[in-house]
Amino acid sequence: MFRLLLSYILIITNLFAIDATMEIIKQSGSKPKIAVVNSLDNKNSDISKKVYKALEADLRVSGHFDIFKDTLIKDSFDSSIDILNLSKKGIDLYVKYKTVQNSNKSLKILVKLFDINSQEQIFSKEYTTSDIDRYPFLSHKIAIELNGYLKAPSIDWMERFIIFSRYITPRESEIVIADYTLAYQKTIVRGGLNIFPKWADKYQNAFYYTAYLDKPTLVKVDIYTGQRENILSSEGMLVCSDVSSDGSKLLLTKSPNYQPDIYLYNTKTKNSKRVTSYKGIDVSGHFIENDSRVAFVSDRLGYPNIFGKSIDSPSVERLVYHGKNNNSCTTHGNYIAYTSRDSDNEFARNSFNLYLISTTSDYIRKLSSVGVNQFPKFSQDGESLLFIKQYKGESSLGIIRIYYNKSFLFPLSRGKIQSIDW
């Protein structure tokens, strides 16, 4: 039986109960200690070092492992392992891998996992790709399977594509598909101003984006066939802010009379229904509460703040009572994460920080402290938050593991991230 010292103390009260709050009380106990070994067969090749770095990062980001740091462990892939010695070092899981590169740019990673406590080999697997540049995805897959052996909370999101746009020069941006660490990037739209990419469904087979043609135009692209479809255009501006869980409805910000408001667009009937009607600014609509209501950003109080309304009712309620400039939001179930401008403080001037609230309680939690943190996006399972951070001249993609109080940053080497989705 697997002797894990995995014990988390997570007290999560049922959020559907009245006055329920979500609270991370404490994380205590120890996580399984895992040793990852770049086997001697790899001869410390560049790719083997990259794989090591990627896999170690994935395990750390998962929050489910304690990485054993001992570069003195030398081991060949096919040799037997010293169980007693590893056990003395307190290692619970032992992973070694071998990389095999071919001249045609393909890569194979052979991996063996050993459970030191039960003294058995758990698996021996091969992970392959036809393009060595995609090694990060193999690393993510390996991490997901190691995580699966622990039966720890899923980290399947690591395998998902990130799609983002980045400004290159004034009025020029390109759209890129990447892994969550940005170690792999593939540009898929370039030329002109192309902004606000948004996955069209949970399968990530297609995405929407706004192309600046003769008017801002919402375009849908199938990433495998390359088929493009112009959905609709609008004078002034046009953004797809959110997609319903079944992909059939979109929340758009458009401006038919140069007045930005939120519209519900039915992809099947091709009809639009106006959701907000206000003379100022209403943007960033997101579905909440089983797609029956919308959370959005509005300046109807004189400054940007987060409001909610039913799609079929005109009444609007304020959702956030904190902050003086709350200008973007994302939703998952009853939770809303938003960006709020914090006043000058001892950390920085004019910082924009991320906050998390529940629509069914008074819960509020601050998720960041410095820099300009914007454009939060929940993962599909709601346990992680993707965001953009601008700090000290650098543009980064950030991941917050909400339940583990951990935040990770992945810098962009070129350009400035305009918007992201995953």
Added chain:
Amino acid sequence: MKKHVGTISLGLSLVLGMSGCSQKSIEKDLRDDSSEVVSSSAESKLNTIMAPVASTVGVMSGRDGVNSNKNSRISSQVTSSDVVNGVVLSDIKMDDMNSLQSVYFSFDRFEIREDMINRVNNNVEIAKSYPSSSIKIEGNCDEWGTDEYNYALGLKRAKTVRDNFVANGVDGNSLMLISYGESNPVCTDKSETCWQNNRRVDLRIID
């Protein structure tokens, strides 16, 4: 598990028997020649992602204030002597007085400021002198705030200028609006001056 424990026990007893009570590391041979091939499903999909496509660039777009339509007049920048709210604006030379001037805005606002009224009025008169031309009104923002909000704010700024033009007799059908949010900065310094220069509406006469 029991098999492995049994192997360990046997090995241990053999070692101890041969060496008295000396202790040695126990190595386990857990080689397993059969390995399972796993492909990353997400990664393999990348094989068939299409090649980059170029968005069609419309005739209205341009870069760095230069419109691709050679007959357009670019809105002028402000002279170095202009100081607005204590901020010295860009020192790019002003073109002749027949050029439309950019209109500047306060942080997170889209109302015409008092110090911009004369400029807007001047723009109205220039627009009226080109009755058969169209005018493109482009709203822009500084880098603060999330981009979607900034595209809307840029549009509101452009609309405010448009509404002013229409109220003063310019044909609304000749006015085209677009927002560039924070995508079209004229500078990238981290300074009040630069941020002010980016909070603006540009106007272009399109023949």
